[in-house]
Amino acid sequence: MTNPANPKPSKPSKSSNSATHRARWITLVAAGAALASVTAGALPASARQNPAPAPATARIGDQRYALDEQKLAQLMTPDGVANGTMVRVSGSGVPGIHWTKAAGPVSQDPAASFRIGSMTKLFTSTLVLQLVAEGRFTLDTPIREVLPDTIPAHWAPITIGQLLSHTSGLRAPCGDLRDGLGLTPEKVVAAWTADGCPAPEHPVTTQQYNGGNYFILGLAIEKVTGRSYADELQRRITRPLGLRHTYLPRTGDASMPSPSLAEPTPKEPWAWAEGGMISNAPDMERFMKALLGGRLLPPAQQAQLFVMPKLAATSKELPYSQGGLAYSKLSDGTEVWGKTGSMAQYSNGAFGTAGGRRIVTYSFLPTPEATKQDVIARVVGIVEAAL
Structure with missing residues (x-):
């Protein structure tokens, strides 16, 4: 994996190694799918045998943008991997490049809502970087200075930036997290910080994805603003962007809006703040365009979205940027940034190229018998065909 020095998209290359490429997505999908069943299966023979027509294409800068509609249609056909799938693709500023479809037993409404799971982390990291821009804290601020009654005194210093980039050394929780809707943010964080829980790794040697980092950041947001995470989310992101279908449900609210996927x-x-939000494809597309396009953060904080921490180079898994964005390079050399997320029956993701010039948002319903590797292959296939 190449650690990019800047967010400029690279020119397509003709060489690729599919085995290595798919391995880069393992943590991206597996971490986002912790709360969803993953499935196995292959495309039906009829889909494999049908010759693919020439894909729709358009020019974006000096690159050629190919939307492989036939491949997407094949990947969306209900099979042993997914019962139903929704995909939305757009190319900003390119007339005619906009594609939205749903297949299988899911809502055909392009505005149907779904639980976005760990894609919520992108909203949390955006709020944190906005607070950095306002001088509420810095990326180098020890989190214990913000939450002195939450973070144990015997822990080695962990900074805001380390939590954002999954380089905090936080280990597995030692408390019970099976209370479902009875949990509170404080109870969840206590599963990592209570007496008897193992201290974070120190010195930290690897970048390790951990949802506990973002529960702690959610509490930090509330502490320095004096408002709830949900209020800050609405005030700073969803209302200014006009995201009418994007919100964090109240504690104990298990309902879904209508239509839902x-x-x-x-x-x-x-x-x-780690994975509880509800949204839909149009809203997620608008959010990703705003985030990658620099509409939500000042230049200094925007740059952090694309800076890879040093530990990312030692990671055996897909790397995350200093701003919490997952990074990967497609088989043609295109660099993409985004996040996966799973919650309940949904497995989702949103990825885009630098500047938000191309965005793909997807959500599918994995079948009970699926394997992790097949879900990874499905995600890779969708993103490759769309971007």
């Missing part, structure tokens, strides 16, 4: 499960998980 799929029928809600009887009891939904809750993950607050």
Whole structure:
């Protein structure tokens, strides 16, 4: 994996190694799918045998943007990997490049809502970087200075920036997190910080994705603003961008808005600032364009979205930037930034190229018998065909 020095998209290369390429997505999908069942299966023979027509294309700068509609249609056909799939693709400033479809037993409404899971982290990291811009704290501020009664005194210093980039050394939780809707942010964080829990790794040697980092950041947001995370989310992001279908449900609220992409499960998980939000494809596309395009952050903080921490180079898994964006390079050399997320029955993701010039948002319903590797392959296939 190449650590980019800047967010400029690279020119397509003709060489690729599919095995290595797919391995880069393992943590991206697996971490986002912790609360969803993952499935196995292959494309039906009829789909494999049909010759693909020439993809729709358009020029974006000096690159050629190919939207492979046939490949996307094949990947969206219900099979052993997914019961139903929604995909939305756009190319900013390119007339005619806009594609939205749903297949299988899911809502055909392009504005249907779904639980975005760990994609919530992108909203949390945006709020944190906005607070950095306002001087409420810095990326180098030890989190214990913000939350002295929450973070144990015997822990080695962990900074705001380390939490954002999953380089905090935080280990697995030692408390019980099975209370579902009965949990609170404080109870969740206590599962990492209570007496008897192992201290974070120090010195930290690897970048390790950990949802606990973002629960702690959610509490930091509330502490320095004096408002709830949900209020700050609305005040700073969803209302200014006009995201009318994007919100954090109240504690204990397991309902889904109508239309929703799929029928809600009887009891939904809750993950607050780490993974609890609800949105839809048009809203997520608008958010990603605003985030990658620099509309939500001042230049200094915008740059942090694309800076890879030193530990990312030692990671055996997909790297995350200093601003919490997952990074990958597609088989043609295109660099993409974004996040996956799973919650309840949904497995989702949103990725884009630098500046938000191209965006893909997807959500699918994994089948109960699926394997992690097949879900990874499905995600890679969708992003490759779309971007």
